[in-house]
Amino acid sequence: MSDLPKISIRLDGSIPPRECVELAVAADKAGLSGVWFAENAFARGIWPAAAACAVATKRVHIHVGVFNPFNRHPTMMAMEVGALDELSNGRASISLGAGIMAASSKMGIDAEKPVPALRDALIILRALLNGEEVNYIGQRFSAKKIKLDYKPRSGIPIFLAGRGNLTIKLAGEAADGLLVSNMCSAGYAGRSAELMRSARFGAKNGSAGLVVQYMPCITNGAPLEAFRDAKRIVGEMMPRFWALGQKVSSAKEALLLGTGLSEEEFAEAASDINSGQDPADVLDERYATTFSLYGTPEECLALARRYKAAGVDELALTFSGPSAPHEIAAIGKAIEASE
Numbered sequence: 572m573s574d575l576p577k578i579s580i581r582l583d584g585s586i587p588p589r590e591c592v593e594l595a596v597a598a599d600k601a602g603l604s605g606v607w608f609a610e611n612a613f614a615r616g617i618w619p620a621a622a623a624c625a626v627a628t629k630r631v632h633i634h635v636g637v638f639n640p641f642n643r644h645p646t647m648m649a650m651e652v653g654a655l656d657e658l659s660n661g662r663a664s665i666s667l668g669a670g671i672m673a674a675s676s677k678m679g680i681d682a683e684k685p686v687p688a689l690r691d692a693l694i695i696l697r698a699l700l701n702g703e704e705v706n707y708i709g710q711r712f713s714a715k716k717i718k719l720d721y722k723p724r725s726g727i728p729i730f731l732a733g734r735g736n737l738t739i740k741l742a743g744e745a746a747d748g749l750l751v752s753n754m755c756s757a758g759y760a761g762r763s764a765e766l767m768r769s770a771r772f773g774a775k776n777g778s779a780g781l782v783v784q785y786m787p788c789i790t791n792g793a794p795l796e797a798f799r800d801a802k803r804i805v806g807e808m809m810p811r812f813w814a815l816g817q818k819v820s821s822a823k824e825a826l827l828l829g830t831g832l833s834e835e836e837f838a839e840a841a842s843d844i845n846s847g848q849d850p851a852d853v854l855d856e857r858y859a860t861t862f863s864l865y866g867t868p869e870e871c872l873a874l875a876r877r878y879k880a881a882g883v884d885e886l887a888l889t890f891s892g893p894s895a896p897h898e899i900a901a902i903g904k905a906i907e908a909s910e
Contacts, residue, residue: 574876577885578906579605579631580899581785584614588623595624597896598631601903605632607666607783607887618651625659633659634887636666637732637750639685640692640712648692649699653723661724666750667692668732686737687711693729693745700727730783734821739763743770748781748884754805754812756861757881758829760784764882781884788864788888790871790898799851801865804891805858806840806850813841830861864888868905 580598582591595606606624608617617635625633635655638648648665656663669685691709698705702725704718731742732750742749749767751760764782771780789800816823826837843853864871864886875886890898 573910574879575872575906575909576875576879576883577604578875578902579603579607579634579783579885579887581607581609581887581889582617582620582624583609584611584617586615586620588615588620591620592623592627594890594895594899595628595631595633597899598903599628601900602907603631603899603903604885605634605887607634607636607785609637609785610635618655621655622658625655625662630662632662632664634664634666634730636730637668638665639668640688641669645692645695645712646699646714646717649696649719649723652727653700653719653721656724656727664728664730664747665696666730666732667696667746668750669738684711686735686741689731689733689738690741690745693731693741696729697745699723700729701725728781730781734763734819734825736766736821739766740770743767743772743780746780747778748783751782751784751883752825753785753787753889754808754862755784755825756828756830757877757883759825760878760883761881762828768882782882783885783887784878784883785887785889786862786864786878788871788890788898788902790864790866790868790901791894792867794866794870797865797867798856798859801859801863802851802854803849805862806844806854808862809837809850809854809858810841810845813837830857832857832861868901869909871902872905872909 580594580603598606608621610617621633621635635652652663652665667689688711691712695705695707695714699719700723702722704716705714706716707714728747730748730750731746739749749763751763768779787804789797791797812826816826840853844850859865864874878886
């Protein structure tokens with residue numbers, strides 16, 4: 572068994588569809604595992620890019636999400652991902668999550684108590700993708716005698732994204748795995764993996780379930796430059812995630828567990844970045860090594876091994892800038908050399 576997690580790439584609505592295709596093709600040629608799409612509120616929808624990537628590639632898995640049932644009913648999710656799976660010749664999966672409550676409120680959508688809504692969505696989506704007629708009345712979402720007009724491939728994987736204990740347990744009970752966000756420590760990812768798999772065992776699900784984590788990656792032959800770029804990318808995310816941590820205890824735990832960073836240090840760093848200071852000057856090595864992969868391709872893989880040891884099965888890496896296709900190719904060569 573390899574001591575490396577599977578390595579994939581992450582794409583989102585900030586990236587134009589044609590660029591998504593370029594990066595997906597690079598991942599396909601590099602021998603990476605998959606392409607994970609993350610749809611963010613009010614950015615580009617990811618379905619056009621995902622469909623184009625499915626046609627342009629031959630072997631990478633095409634994972635779409637993270638969709639929430641409050642603005643996309645689970646029957647619509649089933650219609651869409653089933654068609655994408657046909658287009659990709661059986662390489663598709665889908666991820667669900669509660670979404671960002673602030674974005675939902677802007678649309679006048681009540682996204683309170685997300686766990687019952689996610690459970691309803693998983694039940695409806697799973698049954699439809701299994702080709703069943705669904706007659707289900709849930710707490711938040713229902714499907715009354717609905718069956719897809721075509722037969723999708725049985726067993727299209729469904730992942731659940733989230734940080735809270737109830738959501739993580741639900742991932743073990745009713746989904747095929749857990750999707751862990753950016754800015755989550757290896758310690759937190761490992762704790763989440765253990766909780767998810769414990770719930771899965773209790774629900775008598777056959778497999779262990781997969782844990783996939785988002786992470787930025789910066790790789791080049793100039794270690795100091797990669798280090799400073801990593802701190803800037805982490806610093807760009809820090810204030811937003813720290814603000815979330817003040818409202819959601821699990822988000823704060825994700826930032827701190829096992830990192831050696833104190834709340835005071837994190838708060839001071841986030842404040843300095845908010846004031847306009849360069850994250851490359853504000854942050855030290857702990858932030859870069861905890862929340863990114865950086866350095867030479869071999870150094871990036873060495874950092875990735877910590878996540879496999881913690882219980883993470885796959886890393887979905889974000890590569891940025893004009894050198895991204897070359898960085899993806901370099902990571903692929905390093906993986907091949909390590910096997």
